[in-house]
Amino acid sequence: MRLPGLLVVTDRAQAGEPLEDALVRLADNGVRGVVLREKDLPYDERSRLVDRVVDRLADHDVVLLVAIGRDGRPAGPRVHLAADADFPTPRPEIVGRSCHDAGEVGRAAAEGCDYVTVSPVFPSDSKPGYGPCLGPDGLGRLLAGAPPAYALGGVLPGHVEACLSAGAAGVAVMGPLMREPALAADYLAALGQET
Template sequence: MSGVLPGLLVLTDRTQAAAPLPEVVAAAVDAGARAVVLREKDLPPPERAALADALAAVLAPVGGLLVVAGPPGPAGRTAVHLAAADPFPRPRPALVGRSCHSADEVDRAAAEGCDWVLVSPVFPTPSKPGYGPALGPAGLARLVRGAPPVHALGGVTPGDVADCLRAGAAGVAVMGPVMRDPGRVSEYLAALGEPTR
């Protein structure tokens, strides 16, 4: 674990999920995932809160971390992940991360005292078509300097993990591959040199 996050961060996307999200996350946790970002920002707040509770219950037995994307809702969460343009929440939640796509955004996250940043897209990905071009390992390395701990996001395969770590990333964040096949968590953990379950 580097900083507050383990080396692998799983992001949810129910449109790509092979089964209902709680089942996919449970399978990912069984394979070794220990941190999950709940996205699904289009859901009505009560439905999203219920889903957050369900995922937190899946992660609790292994001491895992649920991070909720977007500013904290009325129920509040101890860990939130902000989009690049989201205002920084006050009062500050215990843990705050931010998505970044440029040096200016990374600098802002550092100045705010974010606990981590997700830098994307590192490689071409259909999930982030509006955030190109892909940075590649060299672009990732430029954004890592002076940043909070960075997780590389966007088209990262297990074979790309070593390049991301060499570029200075603390870990990787993965959405589509794990949503479609949660057993792939073990491939990412092996590439990160972390124990697989």
């Protein structure tokens, strides 16, 4: 399965409405990839959220990836792993991993991850002070031999071209799209995709 160039990483605390409503608005604005990150939720609550999101997005062509929570249990067949999480057995349909340095990218490649997010590329309002930031040059240095990589962390529409030029397959965005789903059109335009 080919993932879209734009992945939205959720944070219900930044959405100005129920998360399910925000995701429908994002899908209506052309988003076709979502990483449901709500890792702080207990497994049962996260599973119920996944069910609600799947139901609400049923009429949209959206790939839903679910971050494995603090309990280490996947809540769906397509998962996103933290940098230090164990690789799940049996292997899910799609596995992605958060990466921040060459060692983590190398681990993800050796495990056979389908994609990685690499962060932080730029300073981020969602995680202020997190870093040091890689910038496009640092991002590019990490991508040799990597699975398809998504630039994450402070990525604005004006940064997309630099991320792609550095070798990223796409971008992953949290805060700006959680706060304003209509911005999806700007990211998609920068990626050369239509809404």
